[in-house]
Amino acid sequence: MKLIFPLCLMIILLSSFTYVNKDRIVIPAVLKSAIVYRSGAELHHMAKASLEKGNNDVVIEGVSNDVDLNSLQFGSDGGVTVMSVEFVTNYLKPAVKPTLVKKLEDSVEIVTRALSRLQVILKTDKDMLDLLNANKEIRGTQTGLSVAELVKMMEYYKTKTLELQNEITDYNERSVKLEELMAKLNDQLNEEKNKNTKTTGNLILQLFSPMSGSFNFTISYITKNASWNPYYDLFVESVNKPVRLIYRAKVAQSTGIDWQQVKLSLSTSTPNQQNTAPVFNGWFLGYINPKVQIRGFSSMTNSLSGNLALNEVVVSGYGSKSMYKREETEAEAAPVYIVNGNMMNKADFERIAPQSIADMNVLKDAAATAIYGSRAANGAIVVRLKDNMSDYISVADNELNMVYNIDLPYDMESNGKEQSVQLKESSVASVYKFYAAPKLDKEAYLLADIADWEQLNLIPGEANIIFEGTYVGKTMIDPNSTKDTLTLTLGRDKRVVVKRDKLVDVSSVKFLGSNKKQVFSYEITVKNNKKEKISMLLKDQYPLSTNKDIEVEVLETSGADVNQDLGILNWNIELAPGESKKYKLSYSVKYPKDKMVNVN
Template structure:
């Protein structure tokens, strides 16, 4: 009897465990760490745990959730028995406010369009009524002239009003149709990006006593990231270069990040983090085999792979910052994190959201540069030192000079030089001219050879009220064949690289000062041939 009661109790216990009821908790996103590619979402939820096993369900999470990255913790003592995640195809992701706004606009425009269609129908009916009742007087009696004129005026006036109304409403309707098409295109684009379903996470928690606990859930999603962008501002010498470091944050996780704390990390979890190993590289001769199918002497070459060893995985192009008081910088061994103390809202629409990170005022040396053979303009360069201490990533830079936007450039954070050159655009107050010296340029034939002699003059004028330093570069052609001989005749003291043909001058120009540089050369080659690029 006792044995039977024990078996019944065990069966009842297993039945109760099998029938454990899931409890769905409401969680909210508190903070997000955004990597260059991917992001770590940190959620919190308040829950009451009963003694024994508790099945807690987090639903409506991002579709592209990395299950291996799920972490769960809490502020009380309990045991996490199991964590499972699954795709929920029955529940769609929440509609973003942007999509909802476009749908509301479509409904509003659709209502206005329908009203215009009905107005046109009414006026078309009135027009038909007027045209079908044109007879004046009876068939047996004549028509008084004054009555005819009065009726004609009435028809003309009313028909004119009706036609004008139809034209005005048709124009309004066409405008509304164009607005509808634009809204539909925008909605289709957003819907194509939006996630169509969600992920659920079910956690089994064992508690010894009943307690109110706060759960901390974190996981990594793939549809998010950030790219660096810079605003570079300068007023020229002797002012510093101001670099504003921003992050363009985007996400398409299906959940809006409302008023969350952001941390931007220079890490990239998408890269292979396994260190490569170098294995022996064995060289082999190319071998041949005869195609026996045709019994001919035709041979087919077998090309061996250049390196038989396994590929060196792990080497990849990395898509790969005065600090702000509301940004804390954490420098790790391999990554840098910027914790933004001001909360941000990032909608799940794939749009860029500029997040300010840091601003630096960096001392710089200014120098002008020109290569008038290719561009008769002087470009201002800002040379910044110790830039590699700023934790920069490569990215696009918007250049502002003296308060005016002058264009875009790029910051290359992968260079190994101690000095970074920033192109601050053209300066029209520094004039550059390059022209041939007509009296010196000539062609002559001596025996079987032809000689071409060229002389060029480069003039640089400083139209500014302050002295400037400018680097001028030009070139003398070089030859890679004995048939073409190049002789340098004059360089005006330029630094001449005979291997590349580069000529370089460094000029110091006072306010309003001009300097001219003259260089000459001669090219000798067979008269029976023509040089295409001389």
């Protein structure tokens, strides 16, 4: 009796919901394209409905579960007018069970039955073994058995016991494996079921139609439940070849609807940003407590520097609008089709997706026969197919953004998980050199200097480095710089050895009246253990003083290019295979002997 009231309440609620919607026209929204911003997305749907003349109540199902109503745009043909819009979350519509969930449930059922059968067999074998153990005691003359019969009986017990024990061991092992498989299946099933518990949204519209008929609708809106982040793959085969730069994006969405065969776009802009230009106010000075900053040589970060004020980059996906007409009248003789150098018939050619065609040329009869022989007497259609992702991308450079049109549709589940999307690929001419600052780091770094990098349309993001076929780490690409050359750090190379040793015999401490003078001397050794010649930028530094009581004097630099404002020494070195070179740095620091100075 306790279940009657909740059940009746549920029936009433469902009946009421059905009654409220009984006069409404319910139509599905089909997602066609999505522009994903760094935070948020703009979704574009299409729908179709038959309307009566006058007012119509329409429910459009299958939109995102989070809609910014301020961004909602509704379009239609035939002069249909939107009188009111209401957004509701649809909790009652049951989700369709995905095929994978059904397969997993079937697999769980099969494994469950197999486990049950094993348990029955195991119990039977264990009962038989217990029965044998209970009856194995033979009490001498009470058995009435001869010696031969007794030996035969004992042999039977031995054989049967061993057989049952082996079966029990085997079935236990099978049972363990099935239980492990069952656990994995249940984990996967739970994950897939969680994907299918999402809610969707409904748009409840009141429309006015000037006439009866079938009408097409377009719906677009902003939702916050999607995002993307750029990243790169950097391939360096050798220092004699250009850098292969692959642009990628990690895209995620949890809009409540699965994206299927959508035209995908990625944009670096963010919707709902404050778009008011800044205005100056009065700037009034006041006293502050100054902070003392000690000059030094900052550590080098794995980053790219450059200058690119890029407000928006859009990556659009899906099929090209250009279509190739593949019709011919019966009176026309069919030409041959040459696809990537291979001859094929019309039927095979028509199975090629239009967006896979890079270009197509038509050869007249004589020209076709001269190249392809008599089979091309009626002409030839020469087709080249796209062979990598870059072929599917056309780039449009607009005033405020970059647009990448991708001729491939995308599927993306509403699970919040990142999906990698390749945008484009570039081969970048680079000047390679090694960099070492042994005072800060005892290892040498390989750098790639890239000129005219502004043409690459880079976006700040993380990059994976693959050097000579091996993943060596990550770096950051940050194109926000005013430099003409973009410097890319490709990682460490242990085959280039750098050492910095303090020369104790040369270093000294002297007292001159009220002052103390210390001399510091260092020897830097660089060796090239690679099989090819290398170029290197070697750096070191000496301290600077802004205090008149502290005097710094540079004694030896081994011909370095000295930046006296920063105290930085630069050596541009060329090293042959197996060659090593040594460089010296020596300087003195004089200061009052009753003071302590950070000379180390």
